[in-house]
Amino acid sequence: MSSRAATVSDAKLARLREDRARLLAFSFSRAELLLEVDAGMKITYCFGASYSLTGLSTDDLIGRPLASLLAETSRGLIKEVQTALTNGLRLRPQSLFMTVQGGRMSAGSVAGFPLPERQDRFYLSFANRLDVAEDGLPRALERLEEGPNQRDRSTGLLTQDAFTEIATRRLKYAKEHPDQEPLRLTMVDLQGVSDLGARLDATEQAAFQRALGALLSSQSQGGDSAVRLSDDKYGVLHEASVDARDIKAQVEALARQLDPEGQGVEVTASELKIDITDINVVDASRALIYAVTKFTETQKGDFTVTNLNESLGELMKDTVARVTSIRDILASHGFSMVFHPIVDLKTRRIHHQEALSRLPDGSSPFETVTFAEQVGMVTELDMSICRQVLKQLDAEPEAYDIAVNISGGSLESELFVNDFEELLRRYPKLRRRLLIEVTESAAIRDLDRVGRIIDKLRALEYRVCIDDFGAGAAALHYLRAFKVDVVKLDGIYVKNIQSNDRDRMFVRAILSLCKELGIETTAEMIETEAQAAILTTLGVTHGQGYLFYKPNSRIFKTPGLFTDPRPMGTRPLPPPPAPECVGVG
Template structure:
């Protein structure tokens, strides 16, 4: 078989716009195809030039790693690279493939294709902050989410390979600065060379990495490349054997968004726990287990919301001055084995809480409007600060309240997880639109974070609920009592009323009343119950309480014990 025939076979196999053949020195020995599309010149002018002259400088390490790792009979790609144009502004992104045919083991055939209607060409590449063009943890998670969503229509099976490089920190510490930097650049390039498009590889932690690729693509070339790189750099010649685990990006009926929520949540949990979080098999096996378990939990949580598999309960909030009922906080309770705290926290951390919050609000509004509901019933519903970070969610809340104007003064919103909100001026604008409709707003867990007084300065609300940490110590610690006294005094001057939660005994209630706290909540006044009922403590006569129909619902308090 002639060399010319072999070249045409490679060209046909690649189905590319341009075929470039490289000799052992990395020079173009042959070129055929539409070179003018990429370089504005004839393919014959490419012959004799080094491949580095044709590739954008930032992508040269990627191509170098790919070429060095290419075995006889092996193939790499496609990866997305930029070709070097005559001027920097005309550099073009292309899909790049490379193969080393058995008939010509000393030559590498490189196939270049245009990015036209590719599913990934319109996806914005985030800024690489790591060595060798690697993405950070969050950037890789976000980009993977977008590509998984784009690939669904193409029926393309994708996988995320997680790598742990035990001893990498030690190895870098044994090298001088320049050598350590060069090693990390080469490791980054090797990971990018194995990724789907050269842009979906990242670093999660000091010794933890990952890259997205087609599910059926072997990963041994990347592993071998890293083994060789670390062995060459190691003065002792030992190197590092990467621990790897592949996680396919499909899971039953779970949407790509749900899959990536699971992946991102698992990455966060794994990197938080480090080696202490590992199960048998190391961190890679732990990551695999976390992803699979999280996918199952997300799927189960979605089904639970869809089928109303939890119920509404009510906990009374009373006036400390005379123990009279003021309103009820609406909470959610799940199946017996599921902790409300854990369920809501999981929804918060996986991004599921927005749908959950708006569904609860809609359910509670419908319950209050029902003919069988006592019109005296007043309730508060929790809204996560994470949810309010979404413009779409904030708009849905406004729309729901606008549809129920008669519920003003009967429905209040408690903002939980306020520490998650960074743009306080934006949040205050949302709060004021809610208050203008006649619905009161309470800031929950006040005092739990160092920025609580900053929130009070920036947000004009009707109530603040003092965190139970201070309430439990009001009789034991004079400093905590002084904190509550100062907070109550400040709130009075600002025209903001106060609520104390987790009140367990009459002495705590009396101390808080003396300080000036207006309302109280806790087991002293009643545990959450299926119906809004309240029996005053301390032998006071029972009072008639408003009624509501027994309903199923989707959201309420945040705490497992106290709501």
């Protein structure tokens, strides 16, 4: 290697080390803007939300005197910074006012610190807290009260649940203040972030995550409206003056500067317009939730402004129409019920029945339920169905006991749980005639909370079942976290149990685990005698499927069995159902 090449290489490495030191300072400061100043108090480096805090770009700030950014009442900071730089001291956190282009002031806080690598430089980290009008009165945006499960530990960004809450507040504020800047939602996708992580050590990975979180927060409205959706996907709710292209450029610059090889990551940023002029806040919030959910579920690069018809408005219109349709169905009690028996596999006699909802045209509401979960309406849907089931069960004392499906997402809702408990209190005599099947269609995030709710229901003598067990990746986590009475095996294992040795092994393993835990098992979607025989041999005690009965709009009647405290396998056989109660073939 020539001496010139070595010099260039050494210079590049030195620059990378310097940039990484700066970014480490930024990441650990938890700031929105990092300024580096020299002994003459001129800005030599800038990173972060320069525009939202000062009205100037990072390039425009380089070379400016620090004093030019400070309001007259805050210029005493200059002397404190000079003293700290001379003596190698940190600058204590303090409040200040910064001047902003356009005659406004930005009120916030500042802290400062030196770095051993650059003794001739001092670093100031700024955090914006209030937007102050010309009359000096703050226009504060309400920030989220800190609580458990609200922050991603690595980045400090909001979790999805917390973002849903804060986004609703932001939309409400925007609706009440139409003179404010319009809102935008930018979806950020980091492609290749796992490769970047492999090139960083643990300290550098933590620094990158913190810096990324601080950067995205700084671009968001109120400095606290950004969410981490997955390892490589993020969402930022911000004012229209913040450009998605700038967010993309800053994230790419951050990754390149911290990457020891200078490669960084490829970033896509899709900006979605939010027009809530003719939409109520609740529906607008649901449309946002839906957009975020769709973005999280898509493959890399598939989610862009183009395939969202270049505007969130189109998605909102579709979402609002579907929400209105669900509301109309709920208001008119448009969900009808059909009942699908579960039988004892040895005797083929009905043990209990599952209540299944149907749309007005008789079709399955699976897509409707999935959509309801994505937009936060599943609690309303579940509550409506629970009311219908309990009312009908109460009116039919000779009906077989009934299992009702409740989404795991509903059990995470405090409002739903409170309303559900109040509903159950109205029917105290039904507590041992109702089985609650917790569905896995939506992932349960707070396992501890839902586990406590299940414990409470079981203490009140309601039996609880995990539905579609094995269909989702979290099945074993649920079995570990939840103490339940029954596990219903997903039909995917039953379908191929004759021909697929692996499926049989999985079923055998699940049954063994359930037996050790004292949990009873039911298999669904049994359609042939061969399937029933294999399941019986393996140890499954109860089954459901077209081999025995098809769903029927008439409730199946006979004395209930859940009033008998003995386990299913030790209870006396019930009388055969009356001929008129037998389901359709």
